[in-house]
Amino acid sequence: MEKISEGKTKEVFLLDNDHVLLRFKDYVTAGDGAKADIIDGKGVLNAQTSALLFRLLEREGIETHYVGMKDERTMIAKRLNMIPVEVVLRNYATGSIVKRLPIKEGEIFDPPIVEFFLKDDARHDPLLNYHHMRYLKLMNEEEARYIEGIVQRVNAVLTKVVERLNLVLYDFKLEFGRLGNKLLVGDEITLDAMRVREPQTQRILDKDLYRRGYPLEHVKSAYEEFLGRLRNVV
Structure with missing residues (x-):
């Protein structure tokens, strides 16, 4: 899929006109990226934590970009x-x-x-x-x-x-x-x-x-x- 952006801890891929995929990486950074390391499996932990908390917000009537999960480290989200x-x-x-x-x-x-x-x-x-x-x-x-x-x-x-x-x-x-x-x-x-x-x-x-x-x-x-x-x- 087409990668449309990448940050320190996530990659963003175009899924369709209205949705993107957010793939959580295993990087951990601090100091505006001056310090960086890889923690094996961190991307999965962050993706799963985000999914649970976004679902919670949605249940409480707070609109988010969350749609679902493609796999354990990749979130399907509305394209904002x-x-x-x-x-x-x-x-x-x-x-x-x-x-x-x-x-x-x-x-x-x-x-x-x-x-x-x-x-x-x-x-x-x-x-x-x-x-x-x-x-x-x-x-x-x-x-x-x-x-x-x-x-x-x-x-x-x-x-x-x-x-x-x-x-x-x-x-x-x-x-x-x-x-x-x-x-x-x-x-x-x-x-x-x-x-x-x-x-x-x-x-x-x-x-x-x-x-x-x-x-x-x-x-x-x-x-x-x-x-x-x-x-x-x-």
């Missing part, structure tokens, strides 16, 4: 015109926000904070506001506020399911695309794009393990553990 913006919702302070602002690790955000970042590795994904996005013709303020509302709804769903796993959802990243005049959740929902912790021990079960230099086997084990817990409740 993707917006090169990462939308991050933060329930707890960690990651870049504690480096950028006078905020301490672990502070609780009530209500959660939503941030927009331009997908641009060369510029290290700079923070955007409504004015930037309008000027760059990415989205207008009405669309940005609509997306904020969708992300809040996704947060309610994900927080609930993560709590059922006896974990805490610190933050997550979503991407959106256009299908006609609709804005749908696209890309993936995996441990590459969310942070989860055990509430008492603060044990990490997400890509922060890789960012912090843990062995690749340890990273894979955490992804396997999360998917195993998720399959028991979704």
